[in-house]
Amino acid sequence: MASSTNQAIWAQNAAMDMVSLRHDLHQHPELSFQEFRTQEVILQELRKIGLNGTKIANTGVVATILGNRPGKTVALRADMDALPMPDESQLPYASINDGICHACGHDAHIAILIGAAQTLMHDLDFAGQIRLVFQPAEEQLPGGAQNVLASGILDDVDAIFGLHVWQPLAFGQVATSKGALMAAPDDFSLLIKGRGGHASMPEMTIDPVVVAAHIVTALQTLVSRYVSANDQVVLSVTQMHTGTAMNVIPEWAQLQGTLRTLSPKIRDEFPKKMEQLATQIAQAFGAQAKFTVTRGYPALINNPSMAEFALATAADLFGEAQAILSPPTMGGEDFAYYLEKIPGAFVWLGMGTPYPHHHPKFDARDDILYPGIRLLTELALRFLE
Template identity: 45%
Template sequence: MTDTVIEIRRDLHRHPELGFQEFRTSAKVAEFLRQSGLEPTEGIAVTGVTAEVRGDQPGPTLMLRADMDALPIEEETGLEFASQEPGKMHACGHDLHTAILLGTARILQAMKPSLKGTVKLIFQPAEEGPGGADPMIKEGVLSNVDYALGLHLWSDLPCGHVAISPGPVMAAADTFRVKIHGKGGHAAYPHESADPIVAAAALITAMQTLVSRNTSPFDSAVVSVTQIQGGSADNIIPERVEFSGTIRTFQPSTRAALVKRLHEMVPSLCQSYGTEGEFQFSEGYPALINDPVPCRWVAQAAEQMKLPLSAQATMGGEDMAYYLQKVPGAFFFLGAAPDQAERVFPHHHPKFELDERAVPLAMELFLRCVESCLK
């Protein structure tokens, strides 16, 4: 299936679509599934597609999930199959995830007589935001599912390296906004104003203690301020400043503690500078928690294939987390870094590339996991 999968991948790569706009992609997915003898259901959470490979013998249902969406980035790889859509690019590898799961589906369909159970294939929209997993679950895709598996190809792991660990492996990815209201005025008469810029500077500095002083050294968390707006001229103290950023945590208790601390810190510190501060929190994807049983299937498959195996956790977010809140499952990484170091770029970079030699390895990993689950 490798050549077919690479051909599909390159077609999807030429025609990237953003979250909940994956109409061409999902039509291609459904068409390929039908050609493989499956009966796909389309239009779940707008563009999501599912299908089931029902084994001839009874057994559990294992869900395999791929994401389909691209990113609003102008591609600069210069690849022969580069994006033909201005300002859109598959810069996270979801084109490969989709193509790999299609190839896996066709092989599984041919294995039906020996399958003890069902493999449910899920092609979901909008992983990059606002999230397709949660609406697909609300439309019932998990109703008969016992276990779930998802894969992410990874550009900073050497091609063929597998990374999997039980427990929390990707962070809860929340966002926040702070609004500081001061009293504007002439920059030459600061004593007649309440300067929100100085309050913002003090507050951002104080926020650096949330991780270093309020979080256990044995736990992980990130608080990053990523945008700041305020002021309009060199000689004016502005009336207001706003800034925003992200909070990443693994443990729900750490997440709650940081949010509580920010709710206290923002108004009180701003008040001490004569300004008024408001903290707004908005919940993102939850932390992704792997179950040890499916992790063992992945590790065993990697060992059988003699692939290097390591543990990996990242502060990135992933909406696969929603499925794993409901059913035991695992999300694992397969290295797909290009051979030449100068062609290795991080995910979401305009020059992001993955090595297609990961394709047959990814399909074999999925198939071996199916074997372990539906044995």
């Protein structure tokens, strides 16, 4: 196997080569499940370094780097999609696709994975194979990960790693958790049916506005009274729709919101508590409530030893202080589906940039490509050792 000096030089060269690719991707962002140009660009870039990519999951790409002898298989995954929002970065390579923006850094993920492939192709003196997975549609439910899994291209994989550039962390820090790293984001809706009428004669009505207000307040007690202090749950009622006029008590009220959980058990049980509380409060006022949950991605739960391996690798590459254990965030990520099937870990790579993810001025930074490339190549090679 090549020396780490060689690996570092190849990674540096690849990082420089990938700057213009990232800018090109940033300028031409595409929405989830519509990454057709992005897919072609990836195939073309892979061809340049001697790899034949295959289309998967409609707009995704897979390619395999074969070592010079048999061994294990490790997968590296990059997501590809952008967001339906304006690009207000005013960069020379700002989006030319109106209302679409690479505001999460997936442009950097693609560039990092291709850069890692370029680095790895310099020396095939390793055992096993490295599967490069360019996955469409992370940002929009149901996500592209399940399609990638259904394609069967990960059936023979022994481990999988994913990386996300992470704005809130200091530049170059690598963080992950030995368990839950990101939440299951589930949405809920509550439809409350009362009885409408004249606002001057509430005694003739069942006022769904009052019922909704009681339910919103009561729901706040579930996290504090039903969930152990050791578990993290977020419940936010984010929308309340009802009424049409000052002098009309409406017939209906609708509440919507999001529930974020880390524990699969609480994820299953909590909505039942919500439903019970809401329907019984509605009943107490003579109204009816219909509760529905729309499930998002499952919680992202790392394999503890893979997370440890990833942090140890990062510590060797960038120093102990740069590899840190992190508490989970309550955001979601469809890499969770891979981790339900395959041992692996998802890691954050700190950027310390000014604007948060999904902000119209968000941009990844060019100098994040090198540590990203270095980390992915090293994770793959060390795992196969």
